[in-house]
Amino acid sequence: MNTTIVSAMAAADAFLCVLVVIAACDYLRRVRPIDQPMLSVAFYLVAIGAFGSFLGAMQSQLVSPFGVMVHAGIVLYAWARRGHVFKVA
Template sequence: MSTFLISALTAADVFLCVLVVIAACDYLRRVRPIDEPLLSIAFYLVAIGAFGSFVTTMQGQLVNPFGVILHGGVVAYAWARRGHVFEVKG
């Protein structure tokens, strides 16, 4: 792959990892672990995985294009379902 493509994938992956961590932490702030333990565990795993991917990318490891697609999918899902998590349950 060309240097430009690798740099673009790295920049996109770093940006998406930060968005995934922010979205997961925001969900964790809104969801009570006692009420929805599986959802909370899933968000913790996503936040830890995205942060780990961010750290390894910043250390200069090569970016997997499929990882970038995966992070983009998680961000798209979080954006599309943001109303579901933030709705008031009564």
């Protein structure tokens, strides 16, 4: 692949990873783990995995286009469900 394309994908993946970590941490800030333990564990795993992927992208590891698509999907899901997360009970 062209080095410019690989660099652009690495930058996009790093940016998406940061957005995923922010979304997961914001969700975890608003939810009590006692009320929804499985969902909380899932978001902890997503946040940890995205942070690890961000570190890998910063160390110039090869970025998979499918990894970028996964991170973009998670960001779109978080954006679409933001009304549900921020709903005041």
